[in-house]
Amino acid sequence: MQRAAALVRRGCGPRTPSSWGRSQSSAAAEASAVLKVRPERSRRERILTLESMNPQVKAVEYAVRGPIVLKAGEIELELQRGIKKPFTEVIRANIGDAQAMGQQPITFLRQVMALCTYPNLLDSPSFPEDAKKRARRILQACGGNSLGSYSASQGVNCIREDVAAYITRRDGGVPADPDNIYLTTGASDGISTILKILVSGGGKSRTGVMIPIPQYPLYSAVISELDAIQVNYYLDEENCWALNVNELRRAVQEAKDHCDPKVLCIINPGNPTGQVQSRKCIEDVIHFAWEEKLFLLADEVYQDNVYSPDCRFHSFKKVLYEMGPEYSSNVELASFHSTSKGYMGECGYRGGYMEVINLHPEIKGQLVKLLSVRLCPPVSGQAAMDIVVNPPVAGEESFEQFSRAHQMAPDMFYCMKLLEETGICVVPGSGFGQREGTYHFRMTILPPVEKLKTVLQKVKDFHINFLEKYA
Amino acid sequence: MQRAAALVRRGCGPRTPSSWGRSQSSAAAEASAVLKVRPERSRRERILTLESMNPQVKAVEYAVRGPIVLKAGEIELELQRGIKKPFTEVIRANIGDAQAMGQQPITFLRQVMALCTYPNLLDSPSFPEDAKKRARRILQACGGNSLGSYSASQGVNCIREDVAAYITRRDGGVPADPDNIYLTTGASDGISTILKILVSGGGKSRTGVMIPIPQYPLYSAVISELDAIQVNYYLDEENCWALNVNELRRAVQEAKDHCDPKVLCIINPGNPTGQVQSRKCIEDVIHFAWEEKLFLLADEVYQDNVYSPDCRFHSFKKVLYEMGPEYSSNVELASFHSTSKGYMGECGYRGGYMEVINLHPEIKGQLVKLLSVRLCPPVSGQAAMDIVVNPPVAGEESFEQFSRAHQMAPDMFYCMKLLEETGICVVPGSGFGQREGTYHFRMTILPPVEKLKTVLQKVKDFHINFLEKYA
Ligand SMILES: Cc1ncc(COP(=O)(O)O)c(C=O)c1O
Ligand SMILES: Cc1ncc(COP(=O)(O)O)c(C=O)c1O
Numbered sequence: 001m002q003r004a005a006a007l008v009r010r011g012c013g014p015r016t017p018s019s020w021g022r023s024q025s026s027a028a029a030e031a032s033a034v035l036k037v038r039p040e041r042s043r044r045e046r047i048l049t050l051e052s053m054n055p056q057v058k059a060v061e062y063a064v065r066g067p068i069v070l071k072a073g074e075i076e077l078e079l080q081r082g083i084k085k086p087f088t089e090v091i092r093a094n095i096g097d098a099q100a101m102g103q104q105p106i107t108f109l110r111q112v113m114a115l116c117t118y119p120n121l122l123d124s125p126s127f128p129e130d131a132k133k134r135a136r137r138i139l140q141a142c143g144g145n146s147l148g149s150y151s152a153s154q155g156v157n158c159i160r161e162d163v164a165a166y167i168t169r170r171d172g173g174v175p176a177d178p179d180n181i182y183l184t185t186g187a188s189d190g191i192s193t194i195l196k197i198l199v200s201g202g203g204k205s206r207t208g209v210m211i212p213i214p215q216y217p218l219y220s221a222v223i224s225e226l227d228a229i230q231v232n233y234y235l236d237e238e239n240c241w242a243l244n245v246n247e248l249r250r251a252v253q254e255a256k257d258h259c260d261p262k263v264l265c266i267i268n269p270g271n272p273t274g275q276v277q278s279r280k281c282i283e284d285v286i287h288f289a290w291e292e293k294l295f296l297l298a299d300e301v302y303q304d305n306v307y308s309p310d311c312r313f314h315s316f317k318k319v320l321y322e323m324g325p326e327y328s329s330n331v332e333l334a335s336f337h338s339t340s341k342g343y344m345g346e347c348g349y350r351g352g353y354m355e356v357i358n359l360h361p362e363i364k365g366q367l368v369k370l371l372s373v374r375l376c377p378p379v380s381g382q383a384a385m386d387i388v389v390n391p392p393v394a395g396e397e398s399f400e401q402f403s404r405a406h407q408m409a410p411d412m413f414y415c416m417k418l419l420e421e422t423g424i425c426v427v428p429g430s431g432f433g434q435r436e437g438t439y440h441f442r443m444t445i446l447p448p449v450e451k452l453k454t455v456l457q458k459v460k461d462f463h464i465n466f467l468e469k470y471a
Numbered sequence: 472m473q474r475a476a477a478l479v480r481r482g483c484g485p486r487t488p489s490s491w492g493r494s495q496s497s498a499a500a501e502a503s504a505v506l507k508v509r510p511e512r513s514r515r516e517r518i519l520t521l522e523s524m525n526p527q528v529k530a531v532e533y534a535v536r537g538p539i540v541l542k543a544g545e546i547e548l549e550l551q552r553g554i555k556k557p558f559t560e561v562i563r564a565n566i567g568d569a570q571a572m573g574q575q576p577i578t579f580l581r582q583v584m585a586l587c588t589y590p591n592l593l594d595s596p597s598f599p600e601d602a603k604k605r606a607r608r609i610l611q612a613c614g615g616n617s618l619g620s621y622s623a624s625q626g627v628n629c630i631r632e633d634v635a636a637y638i639t640r641r642d643g644g645v646p647a648d649p650d651n652i653y654l655t656t657g658a659s660d661g662i663s664t665i666l667k668i669l670v671s672g673g674g675k676s677r678t679g680v681m682i683p684i685p686q687y688p689l690y691s692a693v694i695s696e697l698d699a700i701q702v703n704y705y706l707d708e709e710n711c712w713a714l715n716v717n718e719l720r721r722a723v724q725e726a727k728d729h730c731d732p733k734v735l736c737i738i739n740p741g742n743p744t745g746q747v748q749s750r751k752c753i754e755d756v757i758h759f760a761w762e763e764k765l766f767l768l769a770d771e772v773y774q775d776n777v778y779s780p781d782c783r784f785h786s787f788k789k790v791l792y793e794m795g796p797e798y799s800s801n802v803e804l805a806s807f808h809s810t811s812k813g814y815m816g817e818c819g820y821r822g823g824y825m826e827v828i829n830l831h832p833e834i835k836g837q838l839v840k841l842l843s844v845r846l847c848p849p850v851s852g853q854a855a856m857d858i859v860v861n862p863p864v865a866g867e868e869s870f871e872q873f874s875r876a877h878q879m880a881p882d883m884f885y886c887m888k889l890l891e892e893t894g895i896c897v898v899p900g901s902g903f904g905q906r907e908g909t910y911h912f913r914m915t916i917l918p919p920v921e922k923l924k925t926v927l928q929k930v931k932d933f934h935i936n937f938l939e940k941y942a
Binding site: 043044046047048049050052053054055057058060073097098099100101102103105110111113114117118121124126142143144146147148149150151152185186188189192196197198199200217218221222225226262293294295329330332340344345346347348349350358359360362363366369370373374375376377378379380381 | 514515517518519520521523524525526528529531544568569570571572573574576581582584585588589592595597613614615617618619620621622623656657659660663667668669670671688689692693696697733764765766800801803811815816817818819820821829830831833834837840841844845846847848849850851852
């Protein structure tokens, strides 16, 4: 340190600016030359080190993108540089990222986004009217009619309205209020923001946050950042990872010894477990939260990822309302959704929303204030969220392509259209089994030759037309 | 409370799911009916209140988007509903949002973004090749070649490379390393992330963060959120809001009584003051940070907003390197840039970057871990950042339109082109004064009539051509 100080006093007393006037790149060259000759001597201790840094941040553990993922990145670079490995590519199965795995984006969503991005395209005949309609609506609600303006911190008004309408539809009529909708930078942002507001107290009255184990690591990370107390409740692996209210009871009782359990986080459908909670289970959880005075966080980003025919997604909001006023006007709930999952898989746009129920009006003000500090969520992500909640409807131009894209197997769709448009009834190939990514149909050739000729001509015309429309 | 509990026990003992089986909307109707009859009785105290909430969040003050801005939103809604006021629109001069004020987005940037959003457009002849080249490069670096994939938490590799190349050019050759670049969700995100890592200690050793007064309110807000100690230094209003190192010295000395001053934040060019720091001033600040062992934060989001011909922007990074190895290998610096300001004004995309210098390798790991928790910055914002740092260059198709758009007054550009293409030298009208938004040139009519005829024909041809190209 003495030496360093001396060095500097020599190099840095009062001087005229012109003494720094040598060419910049030669100065840089000199800098690195000096560094090479005596790299250690002029190095002081860093101000920011593992010892001096924020201990809560240091304590954060984050598995989904930890060292394994960094290593994966390195291996990819090595493969690119031609280094031989026992494999030729890295398969990133660590994170739920559909498009990185090759899923194509939904055409309609991207059309609307492109129109919003570059409104000159609104004059282009190659974009469908319904996409233009959506884009115009979004742009009209943006400052300067541009995605490039900051939006309100809570999100663009008309998009919050669309979200509210979506929730109302989804929940069979249980009303949603746009004022309770907050657009976010992915669900991650909503979850960490509401937790940030919730955590308080010191010592034994520090806020405890109950999370499922296994959990999605965002929760433990944010709890650690906020220096809150993580309260684990275990999902029942023997029972398809079901949530058992007795386990919640055990966890909360034990936690009360050393913290103030105030928040209960639920992930439904679960990640990483995939389990879908029954309606009865959700009721039990809500009753438990009511009883124990817990603020409920319902992470419902996988609401469109229910695959088993025996399961159905029930939103916490809907069940809460159906349980009657004692619950629906008392239990405080924040629920989360995202553009990242479902059939859209638009992770990169960082779109999401949070709906809050029974939030104290003063706290709503605090929430907006807190969100304002970071100005607004990305407006393109907000627009993507709008399309997730406001997709094409029957009668609109893009409806068929869209429905096919996110629901029907292509061969089923093809055969359905063929039947509707020509009356010819054939069987989708998938009923018989086929190589992945190829599509077939089966038809009998029993009709008499003349009839078969017309049939085949019809199929041919239909086929050409179909490819033009949907390829 | 007794009553509420009784109500519930009646309503919510063990039961079969079917007892909730009435129609959902009638349940909702019942809920609101009950609420209307006795709205107060069934209302319990909220869990989350001003008293119980995170006191640090409560202490946050945020002026830029506080009650005034909420009020502005209300007034706008009233105007929309036809309510008469002594004015017909709200002018939002509270926030630096160029596009909300009517500035048009830069065509080239939006073209690249549209191409990235909807890659079908890569086949469209109406987009220029250089925009397509940029879009292809970005998409190739994205997972699944899509903006819809999560990127690496630090940001897309090739965009970080472009940022590093930009910094190197900007700083006259001082090298920048892509590994030191972190793409962020606007500059706001970078600033709060690095502060989050920096804050530690308790009582008198709690981290002090020095900020200019007047400041941009993000700083005080984040300091409050993190429960750090705000240490004010005052800019010198009498001296065009200059930063005076003696004032830094005073502030740090006083602060040492009650905290551990560890971070020095600089905003240059200043907001809200607009002042541009001289090279000498920056040297003094760096020397001071070196001396006092302060971690430097240089908020340089306004680096392209220098208007006075007497001022020039100098980056802290460049000056640091030019001051020699004792500084350049010791002073820890994080500097910030954004897509929101400059001539782009793309606030809504939430693009930004942070460059770190002399960050301890272990801290870099911590930083990536922390960023990973929220997965990644919006990929469309990253793409926007790429165009800010990687605009069209001379020889590329879009160069002229782009340069005109962001630098030259239109009449100057017109006269320059006229001279280059026809050899006719005229004078831009702005030299004489003119009504805003109209453009002129002045030419003498001294040439002999025959010559004048060819001259005017040339001007006419040029004019038609010019309008076709740039209008
Ligand atoms: C359960 C759960 N919640 C939240 C998120 C965050 O998603 P995003 O921030 O992309 O919306 C994820 C992402 O994988 C998740 O699995
Ligand atoms: C000085 C300063 N820093 C940072 C920001 C944040 O900008 P953004 O988060 O949009 O990049 C602003 C915005 O006005 C600012 O004025």
